[in-house]
Amino acid sequence: MKVYAHRGYSGRYPENTMLAFKEAEKTGCYGIELDVQLTKDGEVVIIHDERVDRTTDGTGWVRDFTLEALKKLNAAAVWNGKYGFEPIPTLEEYCRWVKDTDMVTNIEIKSGVYYYEELEEKTLALVKKYSLEKRIVFSSFLHSSITLLRKLAPEIPCGALVEYDDLGNPGYYCEKFDFQYYHPGVKALTEEMVKSCKEHGIPLNVWTINDMGALEQMYEWGVEGVISNYPGVCKGWIDSKK
Numbered sequence: 044m045k046v047y048a049h050r051g052y053s054g055r056y057p058e059n060t061m062l063a064f065k066e067a068e069k070t071g072c073y074g075i076e077l078d079v080q081l082t083k084d085g086e087v088v089i090i091h092d093e094r095v096d097r098t099t100d101g102t103g104w105v106r107d108f109t110l111e112a113l114k115k116l117n118a119a120a121v122w123n124g125k126y127g128f129e130p131i132p133t134l135e136e137y138c139r140w141v142k143d144t145d146m147v148t149n150i151e152i153k154s155g156v157y158y159y160e161e162l163e164e165k166t167l168a169l170v171k172k173y174s175l176e177k178r179i180v181f182s183s184f185l186h187s188s189i190t191l192l193r194k195l196a197p198e199i200p201c202g203a204l205v206e207y208d209d210l211g212n213p214g215y216y217c218e219k220f221d222f223q224y225y226h227p228g229v230k231a232l233t234e235e236m237v238k239s240c241k242e243h244g245i246p247l248n249v250w251t252i253n254d255m256g257a258l259e260q261m262y263e264w265g266v267e268g269v270i271s272n273y274p275g276v277c278k279g280w281i282d283s284k285k
Contacts, residue, residue: 044261045073045268046277047149049251050091054272057119058098059089060129064137070275073268074147074180076250079134079166081159086110087134087166090118093156097121099131106157134166138173148175149248149270151204152183152192163191170199180248182226193221202226202248209236214243224248224267229257237264252277 051063052070059077067075078091083106095101095108100120105113110133119129134150141148150170154162170179181192182202189201202224203217209227210216213236217225225240225247232249240247246267252258253272258280261269271277 044266044281045248046070046274046281047074047076047147047248047268047270048072048274049076049270049272050078051075052272052274054253057122057126057129059091059132060118061132061136061140062119062126062129064132064140067274068144068146070278072146072274072278074149074178075141076149076151076270077137078151078153079162080105080153081162081165082106082108082110082113084109085161085165087162087169088113089132089134089137091153093153095131104157106159134169135172138169138175141178142173142175147178147180149180149182149202152181152185152188154188155184158185163188163195167192167196167199170196180224182224186220186222189222190220200224207231209233211236212239214239214241214245217245218243226250226270229261234264237266241265255280 048067050058052067056063056066077089079087094104099116099118101116114130117128118131119126180200182204183189184204200223203222204226207228207230209231213225225245229249248268249261249266250270252269
């Protein structure tokens with residue numbers, strides 16, 4: 044079972060920062076999950092929320108900041124000085140770093156609240172610039188985004204992200220619409236849904252696995268991967284089962 048670090052090693056470090064990504068790599072995890080949005084001046088940046096309020100010392104919508112202004116915000120602000128200043132990274136900064144590792148990156152397209160113009164195209168361009176096509180999985184709650192990416196880059200797999208109202212027959216759904224992965228929230232996932240995916244040859248990457256009970260259940264059901272804030276714990280436990 045593969046382990047993806049959710050927004051990097053976000054259980055111990057500021058989420059979606061280069062620090063969190065680099066610390067995740069040290070755990071030996073399979074990959075990193077991150078989120079992308081666009082700045083006012085059209086730069087692809089890594090941040091989860093559509094607003095900066097929760098994770099930084101700023102306030103407002105990501106889309107209303109230029110990259111220069113966004114870079115002045117501290118993405119480690121909520122850690123009360125423990126990690127000093129950590130800027131919001133661009134996707135290009137991340138790609139430049141991750142290309143020299145062995146990790147796979149799950150890039151979530153954050154267009155569910157505000158549909159960013161050309162976010163899919165700009166994200167794909169950066170992936171191709173750094174020759175990362177074979178180590179990328181795209182995902183989104185907005186399935187039209189990954190449908191577009193399937194057309195733009197059919198060689199790159201995509202995962203259908205769903206909240207806690209999972210489909211009863213996700214395997215059929217993903218196969219029908221040419222999605223290579225199913226990315227469900229763990230709270231509503233059932234063994235029947237896992238079986239549906241297996242019957243249609245659709246691997247699952249389940250989020251967010253932050254307790255041992257959930258981790259053990261996913262292992263027993265034989266899901267392909269888990270997405271966790273604590274990749275080191277998950278990786279250590281899975282390795283111990285071998």
